Amino acid sequence: MKNNTIVLIEPNHARDVVETPTDLLYVAAALEHAGNKVCVIDANAERLKPDDICAKISGIHCGIVGISCQNISEKDLIFELCKDIKQNSNCKLILFGDSSAKEYALFLSLCRDIDYIITGQGEHIFPKMAQFVFSGGEVVQPVGVSCVVDGIPSIPQSSPLYNVLDELVIPSYHLVNMSLYDIYNVTVMRGCAHACYACDKNVTTRGKVFKRNPRLVMHEINVLYNKYGVKPVCFVNDSFVFDDDYFKKLEREMVFDSGFLYRYPYTRKSFNGVVI
Numbered sequence: 616m617k618n619n620t621i622v623l624i625e626p627n628h629a630r631d632v633v634e635t636p637t638d639l640l641y642v643a644a645a646l647e648h649a650g651n652k653v654c655v656i657d658a659n660a661e662r663l664k665p666d667d668i669c670a671k672i673s674g675i676h677c678g679i680v681g682i683s684c685q686n687i688s689e690k691d692l693i694f695e696l697c698k699d700i701k702q703n704s705n706c707k708l709i710l711f712g713d714s715s716a717k718e719y720a721l722f723l724s725l726c727r728d729i730d731y732i733i734t735g736q737g738e739h740i741f742p743k744m745a746q747f748v749f750s751g752g753e754v755v756q757p758v759g760v761s762c763v764v765d766g767i768p769s770i771p772q773s774s775p776l777y778n779v780l781d782e783l784v785i786p787s788y789h790l791v792n793m794s795l796y797d798i799y800n801v802t803v804m805r806g807c808a809h810a811c812y813a814c815d816k817n818v819t820t821r822g823k824v825f826k827r828n829p830r831l832v833m834h835e836i837n838v839l840y841n842k843y844g845v846k847p848v849c850f851v852n853d854s855f856v857f858d859d860d861y862f863k864k865l866e867r868e869m870v871f872d873s874g875f876l877y878r879y880p881y882t883r884k885s886f887n888g889v890v891i
């Protein structure tokens with residue numbers, strides 16, 4: 616019997632402050648939008664070890680497991696997870712995220728448990744990959760994906776770029792336990808115009824910066840507050856440049872149209888952000 620459920624995993628980063636895994640939830644929203652059944656295991660929020668994750672997966676009987684990889688320093692943890700999952704399941708393993716996209720050849724060489732790595736925008740390519748896997752290869756494998764062919768990682772073709780931040784109105788928050796998070800991450804911009812060679816932000820967006828419509832940002836904040844309660848919001852922005860005009864528009868939406876109070880600017884990790 617075919618099993619068309621997809622499990623998406625946010626690895627356990629073991630950070631003190633637990634944030635919503637917004638990039639993963641965007642991919643989940645795109646997969647659901649394409650008609651797939653999706654489950655999310657946020658191992659970071661639930662503080663799960665690889666064994667705990669495998670136990671959860673065995674109760675789901677999924678056809679695809681996707682693992683988010685946003686940090687190269689977590690590669691050994693992800694390889695261990697891939698090995699454990701493959702020992703217990705026949706699912707296809709797909710990695711997505713900036714770090715695995717940049718280092719696809721290294722990842723596929725070091726970990727033969729990985730079936731595919733998405734090297735383009737996950738929101739557009741993962742649903743096509745799901746269709747490819749579930750059709751048993753009857754449809755053509757999408758561009759923007761690498762896998763091992765004849766023993767070596769294939770060179771992926773470039774895929775077209777889209778502003779997914781405006782296409783997908785709300786990430787799939789309903790798939791996680793929202794009471795576990797200390798902070799809501801809300802994406803406002805993705806990509807960086809500097810396109811430094813060594814930076815993994817350069818791979819999936821290729822030097823383009825996608826800005827999300829401030830009205831949609833405000834709509835998402837209102838949904839989060841009304842549905843899941845009041846918590847700090849961190850505006851996630853990949854770009855090294857702080858875009859004053861954009862944040863003035865957002866400020867207008869927040870303060871004048873919605874009556875929010877805010878502190879500005881607040882910088883956290885590599886992000887430019889605003890906490891309200």
Ligand code: SF4
Pocket residue numbers: 807808809810811814815816817853854855
């Ligand atoms: S985020 Fe920083 S390192 Fe990355 S492309 Fe932009 S400026 Fe370069």
